[in-house]
Amino acid sequence: MRAHSSSETKPETKPETKPLTVLVTGASGGIGRAIATLLATQGYRLLLQGRDAKRLEQLRISLPGDADHRILVADLLNPAARRTLVQTCRDEMGGVDVLINNAGVSTFALLSDTSDEELGRILGTNLLAPMALTRDLIPLLQESKRAAVINIGSAFGHIGHPGFSVYGASKSGLHGFTEALRRELGDTGLRVHYLAPRAVDTALNTDAVNGLNRSLGNKSDSPERVAQACLRLLEGAASQRRFIGWPERLFIKVNALFPAVVDSALAKKLPVIREYAQQNFPDLKGDTP
Ligand SMILES: NC(=O)c1ccc[n+]([C@@H]2O[C@H](COP(=O)([O-])OP(=O)(O)OC[C@H]3O[C@@H](n4cnc5c(N)ncnc54)[C@H](OP(=O)(O)O)[C@@H]3O)[C@@H](O)[C@H]2O)c1
Numbered sequence: 254m255r256a257h258s259s260s261e262t263k264p265e266t267k268p269e270t271k272p273l274t275v276l277v278t279g280a281s282g283g284i285g286r287a288i289a290t291l292l293a294t295q296g297y298r299l300l301l302q303g304r305d306a307k308r309l310e311q312l313r314i315s316l317p318g319d320a321d322h323r324i325l326v327a328d329l330l331n332p333a334a335r336r337t338l339v340q341t342c343r344d345e346m347g348g349v350d351v352l353i354n355n356a357g358v359s360t361f362a363l364l365s366d367t368s369d370e371e372l373g374r375i376l377g378t379n380l381l382a383p384m385a386l387t388r389d390l391i392p393l394l395q396e397s398k399r400a401a402v403i404n405i406g407s408a409f410g411h412i413g414h415p416g417f418s419v420y421g422a423s424k425s426g427l428h429g430f431t432e433a434l435r436r437e438l439g440d441t442g443l444r445v446h447y448l449a450p451r452a453v454d455t456a457l458n459t460d461a462v463n464g465l466n467r468s469l470g471n472k473s474d475s476p477e478r479v480a481q482a483c484l485r486l487l488e489g490a491a492s493q494r495r496f497i498g499w500p501e502r503l504f505i506k507v508n509a510l511f512p513a514v515v516d517s518a519l520a521k522k523l524p525v526i527r528e529y530a531q532q533n534f535p536d537l538k539g540d541t542p
Contacts, residue, residue, distance in 0.1 A: 273399055273487075274349050276300045276342060278329060278386070279356030281308040283455025284405065287476035288353060288483050293317050295484065300346055302338060302356070304328055329356055329382035330374070339389045350397040351487060352390050354383035354427075355405045359420045361462045363527065366534045367419055379423035384430055394443055403486055404431045405479075406449040408496065411505045412515060415523055416465075416530035424449070435492045444493075446486040450479045451498035465529040469522060474498060 275292055279285040281303030289299055293316035301324045303309045309324035316322055325341050327334035342349040358378045360371055387402055394400040409417045410424025428447055435445035452458065452466055452473035466473060474497060482497055496502045508515045519526075 272296045272298050273351055273397070274298045274300065274342075274346050275351040275353060276302065276338070276346075276349050276390070277353045277355060278302045278383075280312060280324075281305050282356070283457065283476045284450070284453060284479050285355050286312055287480035288355065289322075290316065291477070291480040291484055292487075293322065297351075298322065298346075300325060300342060300349070302327055302329075329386065330377050332385070335382065335386055335389065338386065339393070342390065343393055348396055349390060349393050350399055351401045351403070352387060352394065353403045353405070353483065354386065355403075356382070357405065357423075357457070359417075359457050359462075361416050361420075361459060361465070361530055362533065363416060363530050364418050366531070372419055375419045376423050376426070379420070380426045380430070383427060387434070391438075391443070395441065398442060400442060401444040401446060401487060402431075402434075403446045403448055403483055404428075405483075406431070406447055408449055408451045408498065408501045408505065410449060411496070412501075412508045415519060415526045432494075439492075444489075444491065446489075446492055447494045448479070448482055448486060449494075449496045450474060450482075451496075451501040453479055459533070461529045461532040464532075465526060468525055468529070472498065 275297050277285055277289050277299060280289050280301035285303070289301055289312060293299060298318070299316070299322040301309050301313055301322060304326060306324065306326045309326065313319055313322050313324050323345065325338055327338050329335060356378060358375055360367065360375055383404060394402070404427050406427050407420070407424040409421040410428050413421050428449070431445055431447040438445060452471055453476055454473050455476055479497060482495055486493055486495060496505055504515065
């Protein structure tokens with residue numbers, strides 16, 4: 254068992270016989286914090302990645318066993334920074350058992366309002382970076398008997414939603430990547446999981462997104478619910494694909510089998526979606542037919 258120091262304000266650490274080392278990308282964000290907090294409470298040892306040193310350090314010192322965890326500031330869009338992350342796992346953490354590809358960015362905009370730079374930022378962060386990081390960490394992960402990758406997707410990767418075409422494409426791509434890699438590594442011990450939340454209460458969602466969700470009656474979850482689902486994946490023996498939330502899980506199935514049903518349901522909501530999607534682009538309002 255790993256010895257953890259804990260202060261009065263920190264949650265109790267559950268004893269673990271063999272703590273795993275987990276790299277959590279986007280640890281400074283809403284879901285990343287919740288995952289880090291839950292895993293630290295369970296005795297996992299964490300490498301916390303993000304771009305904001307202050308937020309990462311505040312998180313680290315709030316965790317049980319804070320001295321065992323490390324932070325690493327790295328922009329995942331930068332290949333050199335990704336290499337540093339891999340080196341840190343190898344040279345300073347002594348290896349890594351689990352990679353949680355959680356860092357992500359979103360945009361709520363009509364495609365016509367989306368610049369090339371924005372396309373690159375969304376696809377680069379949500380798809381290219383997790384693919385490259387996973388590839389570069391596979392040799393280290395394969396040294397672990399309990400190795401796993403968890404890719405954080407989104408319900409919007411499975412239900413094409415107006416206003417989220419670029420974000421949805423990035424998460425659809427991440428799902429395709431996860432599925433293929435799971436099969437590619439099927440005869441190894443490396444588990445490859447996919448976890449797709451619906452809306453979650455974090456800073457990722459702008460006022461326009463929150464307004465749209467309220468207007469359409471879309472439910473959202475706490476980051477802690479996503480963290481619990483993540484922990485269950487880690488504790489499971491086999492690779493899994495999990496979707497969070499009802500009725501979203503049903504909609505995803507209906508969309509796969511009968512997409513025309515979802516086409517017509519979303520067509521009715523299109524004027525409201527357009528209104529909210531153009532909130533950040535007031536000059537363009539009214540240009541869309
Ligand atoms: N919130 C939702 O409604 C929702 C729903 C479904 C899926 N998800 C997915 O859940 C994951 C976490 O989202 P969240 O809601 O926790 O968002 P968040 O609070 O905005 O956190 C995003 C995290 O990603 C990091 N990040 C972004 N770009 C980065 C880059 N280029 N390099 C390194 N780190 C970067 C951020 O770091 P900095 O602090 O340095 O910016 C931050 O730690 C994402 O993959 C998201 O797509 C979210």
